[in-house]
Amino acid sequence: MARMTMIEAIRDAHAVAMERDPDVVVMGEDVGYFGGVFRCTAGLQSRFGVQRCFDTPISELGIVGTAVGMAAFGLKPVVEIQFADYMYPAYDQIVSEAARLRYRSAGEFTCPIVVRMPTGGGIYGAQTHSQSPESLFTHVAGLKTVVPSNPRDAKGLLLAAIADPDPVIFLEPKRLYNGPFNGHFDRPSESWAKHEMGDVEEGYYETPLGKAAVLREGSAVTLLTYGTMVHVALAAVEESGKDVEVIDLRTLVPLDLETIITSVTKTGRCIVLHEATLTSGFGAELTALVQSDCFYSLEAPVLRVAGWDTPYPHAQEWDYFPGPERVKRAITKVMEG
Incomplete structure (x- = not known):
């Protein structure tokens, strides 16, 4: 076991999956050199190269649309949308293309993509950085929707999502990235703000999707x-x-x-x-x-x-x-x- 924050656990899941499977690629705005707006992909580009962890234009529609094509070709893209609030331009690609590809092709193609996005409030990000849109995805047949609550589950669920042959929406509560409050909020004395890190298994493991x-x-x-x-x-x-x-x-x-x-x-x-x-x-x-x-x-x-x-x-x-x-x-x- 290692002690990790959720950010570190998510970063470790990326690295373990990329080491294990050369078809796994990571893409999104600022995920490469900068390591992501919350640093969940820090170090991946230097370790695996720019062809496997790369920055994209600021176009959520283009990012997800490209990932769907890559998945149909046989790759396993892990997409980062900087905030869940930014996913609306890509919603049509998620719903009309990713979720339906297996069905509309009668099983000839699958769409093994993971769309990661920070969700929820707690960082004073105002209304365009704080939404919780999970029900927009749970309504769509063909999508799986995941919301971890701790570092160990975040890693295991992300590895299971990457291994899944169909599209997975992976919602990461940003208020938990470094612990429930990380000491930067008005109410640090709340009793439920005491757990900042968690025990996370090293190496590869999966937390099964669909198991509470x-x-x-x-x-x-x-x-x-x-x-x-x-x-x-x-x-x-x-x-x-x-x-x-x-x-x-x-x-x-x-x-x-x-x-x-x-x-x-x-x-x-x-x-x-x-x-x-x-x-x-x-x-x-x-x-x-x-x-x-x-x-x-x-x-x-x-x-x-x-x-x-x-x-x-x-x-x-x-x-x-x-x-x-x-x-x-x-x-x-x-x-x-």
């Missing part, structure tokens, strides 16, 4: 979450003293429905927590699935805790985030139901 992690066992309530909100959930449960089971979904598509059903059937109560806006967020899908598959086990309505239904509020960033207090109120409410 039960981080805390409980019998009174099931709390489903992913990404940054995993740390919020664990802190809220610790502070509440309630017997809550916390599940880190890790991958949204494919979803580990079996683990969810097993947990909710046991507890009879469920809370869904995410940073994205409430309306049409991924929590709505989770709520519908729990309601459909666990109806006769539920003792109370499924509750959602999420961001506001508003454009990202730069000045009120910390009020926008679901924090431990909001989660604790939801725990109390669902247990009284």
